[in-house]
């Protein structure tokens with residue numbers, strides 16, 4: 001969702017953005033409320049009343065969608081899982097929760113928080129609608145529609161298949177009962193696809209019945225859900241495997257220590273070429289200064305090799321995030337993505353005992369995928 005994104009602020013450290021596609025759905029919903037729903041249900045309302053009611057209703061509707069995503073996000077944050085951003089787009093909202101929960105209980109709480117928010121909002125809106133005296137008819141009707149849409153959002157999101165919240169809830173329950181998160185992921189991917197195909201089917205039936213717009217719209221939502229169900233489950237199974245393997249398994253520990261004044265030429269001839277070494281630690285006396293960055297060597301022209309030294313092509317230790325051999329690969333992947341680096345030093349007892357290459361991690365993921 002990062003292509004076209006307008007930032008509208010930050011809540012609880014989470015940046016809130018609007019994808020360009022959101023404006024389309026906002027205008028569509030506002031238009032259908034202002035020009036179709038309100039005029040047909042309340043023909044006695046003036047056009048301006050219907051239009052204002054349409055805009056207010058639409059804005060509060062998207063505020064409800066945002067509240068849903070915010071509650072997922074705040075619950076995640078409270079469980080120690082950082083959340084980067086929330087984006088509203090054509091199919092609703094999307095919270096960028098940085099990693100998968102490690103326990104079924106956490107997943108359950110994060111997933112249920114969204115629909116629960118809509119359920120509570122539904123009760124609040126309907127309470128206002130019920131309690132308002134009759135002279136506030138317009139406000140009452142706005143809150144009636146908002147109550148109804150919030151209950152609908154809660155129920156729709158609770159459908160038990162990926163990528164909907166109900167899929168997450170079901171996955172957490174099966175995971176807790178069976179102790180097997182992979183089996184749980186597979187099952188809710190199937191149910192998610194079944195739900196998606198059913199929605200597409202209903203869309204097609206509506207199209208055949210002449211309800212073009214609603215039909216195409218539903219088919220579109222079904223298609224989105226089905227493609228999201230697959231990518232979601234793939235991402236989660238990768239994450240799960242990465243969480244069960246640690247850095248020690250794929251790190252390179254046969255590193256060479258190179259004095260900082262060593263020229264690139266001699267480094268290449270003595271270490272890189274004969275040993276195909278890509279783990280070169282730059283030292284000065286007993287001190288470790290950094291890691292040789294192969295990328296910086298590649299940017300040098302060959303005639304600079306005799307004059308440039310190891311220190312010119314190293315990344316200083318202070319600039320590198322470290323991992324320990326016991327860290328799991330999911331953590332390592334997250335650090336690679338955050339730091340945008342190709343290598344991470346692996347430290348134990350305050351000493352570099354190896355390095356982790358991004359390429360090795362990528363190979364590991366590729367092999368797993370086959």
Ligand SMILES: [Zn+2]
Nearest residue numbers: 114115157165
């Ligand atoms: Zn949700």
